[in-house]
Amino acid sequence: MNQLLSVRDLKVHFPTAHGGTVHAVDGVSFDIRRGRTLGIVGESGSGKTTTALAVMRLAPITGGEIDLDGTPISRIEGEELRRTRPRFQMVFQDPFSSLNPRDRVGRIIRQPMDLLGLGEPSGRDARVEELLAQVGLRPELKSLYPHQFSGGQRQRIGLARALATRPDLIVFDEPVSALDVAVQAQVLNLIRRLQRETGLTYLFISHDLGVVRHVCDEIAVMYLGQIVEKAPAAQIFAAPRHPYTQALIAAAPSLAPEHRRRGGGARLQGDPPSPVNLPKGCRFASRCPLAVEGCRRRMPTLRELAPGQAVACHLA
Numbered sequence: 001m002n003q004l005l006s007v008r009d010l011k012v013h014f015p016t017a018h019g020g021t022v023h024a025v026d027g028v029s030f031d032i033r034r035g036r037t038l039g040i041v042g043e044s045g046s047g048k049t050t051t052a053l054a055v056m057r058l059a060p061i062t063g064g065e066i067d068l069d070g071t072p073i074s075r076i077e078g079e080e081l082r083r084t085r086p087r088f089q090m091v092f093q094d095p096f097s098s099l100n101p102r103d104r105v106g107r108i109i110r111q112p113m114d115l116l117g118l119g120e121p122s123g124r125d126a127r128v129e130e131l132l133a134q135v136g137l138r139p140e141l142k143s144l145y146p147h148q149f150s151g152g153q154r155q156r157i158g159l160a161r162a163l164a165t166r167p168d169l170i171v172f173d174e175p176v177s178a179l180d181v182a183v184q185a186q187v188l189n190l191i192r193r194l195q196r197e198t199g200l201t202y203l204f205i206s207h208d209l210g211v212v213r214h215v216c217d218e219i220a221v222m223y224l225g226q227i228v229e230k231a232p233a234a235q236i237f238a239a240p241r242h243p244y245t246q247a248l249i250a251a252a253p254s255l256a257p258e259h260r261r262r263g264g265g266a267r268l269q270g271d272p273p274s275p276v277n278l279p280k281g282c283r284f285a286s287r288c289p290l291a292v293e294g295c296r297r298r299m300p301t302l303r304e305l306a307p308g309q310a311v312a313c314h315l316a
Helices: 048-055 078-087 105-116 121-134 139-143 151-163 181-198 209-215 233-238 243-251 257-263 293-297
Strands: 003-015 021-033 037-041 063-068 088-091 169-173 201-206 218-223 226-232 303-306 309-311
Touching: 003 048, 003 201, 021 037, 021 048, 021 063, 021 201, 021 218, 021 226, 037 048, 037 209, 048 169, 048 201, 078 088, 078 105, 088 151, 105 121, 105 139, 105 151, 121 139, 121 151, 151 181, 181 209, 201 209, 209 233, 218 233, 218 243, 226 233, 226 243, 233 243
Parallel strands: 037 201, 037 218, 088 169, 169 201
Antiparallel strands: 003 021, 003 063, 218 226, 226 309, 303 309
């Protein structure tokens, strides 16, 4: 398999003010093949955004390995990390707060090329116009400011900025959650078209299974810092095996009713345990309608139940 990104046993732990430890990401492993999209889904607090930030080296890594096409990006620092930066870029959730309101759009898109010394300076303005056209915006709009654009247009500008370094990997953190539904579809179609045209590899973070179904080849479901199910997207929606995945699918408003029915009517009840005081058994046991005593005593491991489908559940 031609893996572009390989993550092994990634841990991100944060100390609390009272001497405890928040286990935000707790032993996560996955691979993404070149030109493919992996979606990570889960509720707020599941650790999916922290995983994305750790891959981008924007969150401190407590343990584990991240390898980008042979480069150990979890271990490099300083100038070596700066030289590798063009190869992996991020598109953030809120396109307004991630764009400098005082800069014109042309400068925002050009800035990564200037900071990282990419291409000849004389050719960078032409490259900005080319990028604007690539994301479906008129090149002459480069002289405007972010507040003069709609939310969907601002997210296109964020995408153009990410493309400016000609990356291999783009990490998307909830890229359409701040947009209304009609605009969401346009931006998702653009993201897919760019991948078809350029062979980009994506890590796509979302809480919305309908969105993930639209863009992802494979899906990893996270709960309280761990992956509880991982499979090709079609398999997750046709036959979800983990009770948490079933509950997410049953509750997803953006999925068609026939897909929601595959969740088996499962419902999420109660709140997750504290990421500081974790139970020793299955972390989902306190909310799981199927849990037995053994679930509360032993932590399940991620095991393959069908080709390509791994589930961390004693009862699956």
